[in-house]
Amino acid sequence: MPSWSSSSSALTAPNLRLRTLRIWSSKDYAIAAFIFLILFSLLLFSHLDSRYDSQPHHSKLVPLTLLRNANQTRALCLDGSAPGYHFQSGFGSGSRNWLIHIEGGGWCNSIPSCYQRKFTHLGSSDHMEKLIPFSGILSSDPAQNPDFFNWNKVKIRYCDGASFAGHPESERGSGLFFRGQVIWEAIMDELLSTGLSNAKQALLSGCSAGGLATLIHCDSFRQVLPKEATVKCLADAGFFLDEKDISGNSTMRSFYHDVAQLQGLAKSLHKDCIAKMEPSKCLFPSEIAKNIKTPLFLVHPAYDFWQIRNILVPQGSDPDGHWQRCRLDIRSCNANMIDKLDNLECCRY
Numbered sequence: 644m645p646s647w648s649s650s651s652s653a654l655t656a657p658n659l660r661l662r663t664l665r666i667w668s669s670k671d672y673a674i675a676a677f678i679f680l681i682l683f684s685l686l687l688f689s690h691l692d693s694r695y696d697s698q699p700h701h702s703k704l705v706p707l708t709l710l711r712n713a714n715q716t717r718a719l720c721l722d723g724s725a726p727g728y729h730f731q732s733g734f735g736s737g738s739r740n741w742l743i744h745i746e747g748g749g750w751c752n753s754i755p756s757c758y759q760r761k762f763t764h765l766g767s768s769d770h771m772e773k774l775i776p777f778s779g780i781l782s783s784d785p786a787q788n789p790d791f792f793n794w795n796k797v798k799i800r801y802c803d804g805a806s807f808a809g810h811p812e813s814e815r816g817s818g819l820f821f822r823g824q825v826i827w828e829a830i831m832d833e834l835l836s837t838g839l840s841n842a843k844q845a846l847l848s849g850c851s852a853g854g855l856a857t858l859i860h861c862d863s864f865r866q867v868l869p870k871e872a873t874v875k876c877l878a879d880a881g882f883f884l885d886e887k888d889i890s891g892n893s894t895m896r897s898f899y900h901d902v903a904q905l906q907g908l909a910k911s912l913h914k915d916c917i918a919k920m921e922p923s924k925c926l927f928p929s930e931i932a933k934n935i936k937t938p939l940f941l942v943h944p945a946y947d948f949w950q951i952r953n954i955l956v957p958q959g960s961d962p963d964g965h966w967q968r969c970r971l972d973i974r975s976c977n978a979n980m981i982d983k984l985d986n987l988e989c990c991r992y
């Protein structure tokens with residue numbers, strides 16, 4: 644018997660029970676099934692629709708590959724989980740070309756801020772999406788990505804909090820893993836054995852903190868590839884400015900000082916720079932770029948909202964709130980403010 648017949652209200656109220664029985668005649672079952680089918684299809688199509696909207700054509704979802712031997716190589720995310728990357732094979736004329744893209748996501752500059760990352764995809768592969776779309780420079784659509792659509796494409800996930808430049812000696816019983824440099828080397832080894840060692844052309848790219856990682860590792864990437872291969876680097880929105888904020892404080896310099904100190908980045912930065920100045924200065928792209936020998940592309944918006952909000956007008960640098968609207972929306976800046984941003988940002992380099 645269907646479960647509704649044993650409901651207490653039905654047992655104590657025979658009339659109600661009869662009405663209930665009448666409602667669920669076989670014709671009514673057919674109508675209910677029909678309505679259910681329509682609702683279900685609507686739900687399904689709206690779901691598919693929203694997926695198509697957010698994904699360009701040809702962008703298949705690419706699975707996360709966790710690094711093999713993460714424990715043996717000591718290459719671990721902040722929380723001790725295995726780091727990972729997404730890989731899509733090249734084909735046709737692109738089968739021996741490689742595009743490597745490093746994910747961004749800021750930095751952590753203290754034990755508490757690194758600890759918080761353990762519970763996000765930026766500190767643990769347990770929290771990373773297992774499937775991601777490849778779009779833009781990673782797209783397989785020749786119309787969208789004519790230069791690289793058929794290359795081997797890799798997106799390296801960021802889970803060390805220090806642009807792949809941290810060192811385990813700095814962990815000092817924090818319970819966190821500072822393994823950025825180790826992760827970088829282990830992933831390179833794995834990709835080399837997957838076919839990267841056979842590359843004819845390779846481009847190392849990255850966005851934001853991944854752009855900084857690109858700059859830090861550009862020449863070492865060149866070195867692990869065959870001498871005859873054409874190798875270049877591309878840092879997208881990774882040219883962080885060594886500028887004072889509007890109140891005159893060196894906010895970004897002191898932030899980088901903390902990041903470099905916490906995870907021992909000096910060992911991953913250029914020796915010539917470290918010999919001349921403190922590590923936090925050597926973490927700025929203007930210094931890193933001076934020592935890069937591999938061909939390098941820098942892509943950066945003239946008004947980068949991240950830099951405006953975090954470097955030039957950080958919280959607390961504007962106690963009177965004059966910049967409040969401008970820092971959130973470039974269209975709300977007055978002529979004086981734009982002048983100031985222009986002098987700081989675009990025209991100096």
Ligand SMILES: *[C@@H]1O[C@H](CO)[C@@H](O)[C@H](O)[C@H]1NC(C)=O
Nearest residue numbers: 712713714719723724725726
């Ligand atoms: C590393 O080894 C430890 C101890 O065997 C284990 O608990 C942990 O899950 C391993 N981590 C990874 C990333 O394989």
Ligand SMILES: *[C@@H]1O[C@H](CO)[C@@H](O)[C@H](O)[C@H]1NC(C)=O
Nearest residue numbers: 890892893958959960961962
């Ligand atoms: C400037 O930096 C000093 C030292 O870090 C800090 O005490 C002060 O609050 C900062 N001023 C502003 C306006 O952020």
